[in-house]
Amino acid sequence: NLPVVAVVGRPNVGKSTLVNRILGRREAVVEDRPGVTRDRVFYEAEWTGTDFWLVDTGGWEDRVQGIAYRVAEQAEVAVSLADVVMFIVDANVGITSTDEQLLKVLRKAKVPIVLVANKVDDQRGELEAAALWNLGLGEPYAVSALHGRGSGDLLDAVVAAM
């Protein structure tokens, strides 16, 4: 019944940190070690009076086997259920080949994509984030999931895309 917003990206880009930021509490498991979120986890969230399901997913990777493959599959299930996808990339790293492969999967799903350039902890990161306009996904929302920078504008865009 509520709109579903899936948070997807390769391992370690800050998906769970962003989920916690949006929830305003520490529920999603954050780890320095990649690949901790294995399943898709639904959380009830709210922004400016709009309620929605926020889905944290495990890190998506291609060319992997075993558990990592099943984690990626679960992330794709979350995308198939989603009304909006938040595609999280690490602005400090830029676009990797894994990001590019995931973007192909997202485009096939024909779901609105909101591009999130995470780990923009200060003004200096804005330039790296702006380079992501090249992906053709519209505005890259520069955020710091860790410090909260930019999360309000991002959530406004997510609600508008529902």
Ligand code: GDP
């Ligand atoms: P996930 O694998 O995508 O869910 O990533 P996590 O949320 O577990 O975060 C992975 C690592 O990146 C952790 O060490 C986080 O503290 C760190 N991290 C997440 N968001 C930010 C951010 O905005 N800025 C910085 N500097 N680090 C971040």
Ligand code: MG
């Ligand atoms: Mg995680």
